Amino acid sequence: MEDLNPSIVPLPPSAPRTQHGPHVLARAKKYITPTTKVHSYISDEISKRKEIEDASHRSAFPPAEREISLYKDACRSLEIHPKQSIIDVFRQGVPGGILDFSKDYIGDVNLIALSQALDATSLPIIEIYLNHNGIENPGVVCLCNVLKGSDHIRRVSLSYNNISDRAGKALLDLIESCPSLHSVDVIGTSFGQEIAVKIFEAMERRHYQ
Numbered sequence: 001m002e003d004l005n006p007s008i009v010p011l012p013p014s015a016p017r018t019q020h021g022p023h024v025l026a027r028a029k030k031y032i033t034p035t036t037k038v039h040s041y042i043s044d045e046i047s048k049r050k051e052i053e054d055a056s057h058r059s060a061f062p063p064a065e066r067e068i069s070l071y072k073d074a075c076r077s078l079e080i081h082p083k084q085s086i087i088d089v090f091r092q093g094v095p096g097g098i099l100d101f102s103k104d105y106i107g108d109v110n111l112i113a114l115s116q117a118l119d120a121t122s123l124p125i126i127e128i129y130l131n132h133n134g135i136e137n138p139g140v141v142c143l144c145n146v147l148k149g150s151d152h153i154r155r156v157s158l159s160y161n162n163i164s165d166r167a168g169k170a171l172l173d174l175i176e177s178c179p180s181l182h183s184v185d186v187i188g189t190s191f192g193q194e195i196a197v198k199i200f201e202a203m204e205r206r207h208y209q
Contacts, residue, residue, distance in 0.1 A: 062093050063090065063091045063092070063093055064090040064091070064093060064094050064123060065090075066121060067090045067094075067117055067118075067121050067123055068087055068090045068091070070116075070117035070120050070121060071086060071087070071090070071113060071114060071117035072087075073117075074112075074113035074114070074116040074117050075110075075113045077116075078109060078112065078113055080109050080110065080113065082110075082113075083104070083106050083107070083110045085101065085104040085106060086101065086104070086106055086110065086114055089101060089104075094123060094125075096126060096127075097123075097124045097125055097126030097127065097152060098126060098127045098128075098129075099125060099127070099128045099129065100127075100128075100129045101128075101129060101130050101133060102129045102130075102131050102132060102133075102157070103131070103132040103133070104133060105132070105133055105134045106130075106133050106134070106135070107133070107134050107135065108134070108135045108136040108138055108139040109139070111130070111133070111135045111139030111140070111142065111143060112138065112139050112142045114143075115139070115142040115143045115145075115146045116142075116146075118143075118146050118147075119146040124152040125147065125150070125152060125153055126152050126153060126154050126155070127153075127154055127155040127156075127157075128143075128147075128153070128155070128156055128157070129155075129157040130143075130156075130157060130158055130161070131157045131158065131159040131160050131161070131185065132159070132160045132161070133161055134161065134162070135158070135161045135162075135163065136161070136162050136163060136167075137163055137164060137166040137167040140158060140161075140163050140167035140170060140171065141166065141167060141170040144167075144170035144171055144173065144174040145170070147174055147178065148173065148174055148177045148178070149177050149178065150178050150180065150181075151178075151180055152180060153174075153178050153180055153181050154180055154181060154182055154183065155181070155182070155183040155184075155185075156171070156174070156181065156183070156184050156185070157184075157185035158171070158184075158185060158186055158189065159185045159186060159187040159188050159189065160187065160188035160189070161188075161189060162189075162190065163186075163189050163190065163191075164189070164190040164191060164192070165191060165192050165194075165195045167189075167191075168186075168189075168191040168192075168195035168196070168198075168199060169195060171184065171186070171199060172195065172198055172199055172202060175199065175202045175203065175206070176202065179206075181206070182203075182206060182207065183203075184199060184203055186199065
C-alpha cells in the first residue's frame with residue numbers, strides 16, 4: 001500500500017528536484033496535495049470512529065441519575081451548593097464502580113454530602129479517588145463509616161489532603177472491616193507515626209492473607 005505519511009511524500013520522476021524558488025514549490029505542491037488529502041480523510045475517519053466508540057461507551061454506562069438526586073438532596077439538607085464536578089462524575093455512569101474526583105477540590109462538606117448520597121444507594125463502589133481535594137478529618141470519617149463493611153471496595157485514595165490521626169483511625173477501622181480493600185493511598189497526609197505504621201501493617205497483612 002502507498003505510504004500515507006504526509007511528511008514523506010515521494011515525488012514522481014517528472015517533479016523538479018534540483019531547482020529552487022517559489023515556482024518550483026508551486027509545481028511540486030500538486031504532488032503533495034493528494035497525499036495530504038488522503039491523510040486528512042484517514043484522520044477524519046479515525047475521529048468519527050472514536051466518536052462512535054465514545055457514544056457506545058456512554059450508552060453502556062447510563063448516567064447515575066438517582067445518585068445525582070441523592071447528592072443534591074444531601075446538599076440541600078447541609079445548606080450547601082452542589083459541586084458540579086461531583087455531578088459530572090455521576091453523569092459518566094460510574095463505569096466499573098470507579099469514582100474519580102482526583103484534584104476536583106470538592107472540599108470537606110461536599111465529601112460529607114457525597115458520603116450521605118452513597119449511603120442511600122446500592123451502587124457498588126469499587127474504587128474511589130479523592131487525592132488533592134481539600135478534604136479534612138470529618139469528611140473522611142463520614143466516608144469511612146459509609147464504606148465500612150463493603151464487599152466491593154478495593155481502593156481508597158486520600159493522598160495530599162489535610163487529614164490526621166482522627167481520619168487515620170477511621171481508615172484503619174475501614175481496612176479491618178473490608179476484606180476486599182487492598183489499596184490505600186495516604187501520601188502527603190499528616191498521620192502520626194503510630195497510626196501510619198498501623199495502617200501499613202494492616203495492609204501488609206491483607207496482602208499476605
